[in-house]
């Protein structure tokens with residue numbers, strides 16, 4: 582909408598206070614339209630139908646606190662935080678580098694237990710209240726979805742088999758990196774922990790530290806070779822996720838010891854791999870070469886960072 586920039590507040594999915602919320606005042610109503618980032622961040626309501634984008638979220642006051650508002654408040658705020666990470670860390674203006682507006686829709690479908698990037702926007706279900714609560718309530722989920730857009734604009738890794746699992750792992754990696762940079766006190770190497778199984782504590786959709794907790798492989802010898810889920814893109818991502826975890830946090834896996842280099846450098850190295858070396862058809866072995874080269878470019882071919890990358894990929898059986 583055309584209007585004036587305003588700063589409001591709201592309540593998130595976990596009933597947490599959210600502020601500041603960048604909004605737009607137009608004709609006496611406040612809209613979830615943030616004009617301060619790129620060409621804007623717009624958050625819509627599908628009203629539990631499946632037509633997109635739905636209606637731009639509005640309120641008569643600048644306090645978005647109703648139950649309907651909560652999923653939208655987090656989608657809006659977390660999209661802004663993810664924008665900020667890419668802008669401040671890499672100078673990247675939005676997912677395509679051209680400041681293209683970020684669009685999110687919440688309340689998609691009925692009790693929809695998932696979220697996705699549809700090629701032009703982020704979409705979030707409410708969950709059924711048992712398996713999931715509103716998925717935009719997880720910063721790692723929002724950053725995961727927005728990173729699919731970054732990947733599409735860069736390597737454009739084909740969403741199947743090994744390139745698809747790489748695509749998935751990159752989204753999990755940046756979901757986690759953004760969580761560490763934005764919510765450091767509650768950051769972890771879990772994916773979706775804030776919005777998964779509200780009645781069970783300590784679990785998550787995936788674990789980068791130990792993918793086997795969810796039955797996902799943490800070594801190439803255990804990769805899934807079937808056709809489900811586009812060739813196991815959300816399963817075989819565990820192999821790359823484990824390597825990423827080892828690069829950041831360190832550890833010994835299958836007799837290989839990795840000296841961790843930290844979460845910041847994990848993000849910097851994978852960002853350079855995704856924007857400079859990976860292509861749409863890259864497989865795991867080519868990903869190793871890409872990430873090694875990225876680390877070498879950034880820190881030197883004999884650096885501790887490059888050594889950590891080599892050891893981590895060896896530890897998960899990717900050579």
Ligand SMILES: O=C(O)[C@H](CCc1ccccc1)CC1(C(=O)N[C@@H](Cc2c[nH]c3ccccc23)C(=O)O)CCCC1
Pocket residue numbers: 694695696697698722725726729749773786810815
């Ligand atoms: O972005 C993605 O990779 C996932 C997008 C899945 C999707 C793709 C195409 C059309 C619709 C939905 C969404 C997320 C995901 O990992 N989904 C997994 C796990 C999952 C979530 N809800 C589910 C319901 C049933 C089965 C599996 C799932 C999947 O779709 O496999 C990412 C973070 C959290 C949700």
Ligand SMILES: [Zn+2]
Pocket residue numbers: 725729748749752
């Ligand atoms: Zn994904």
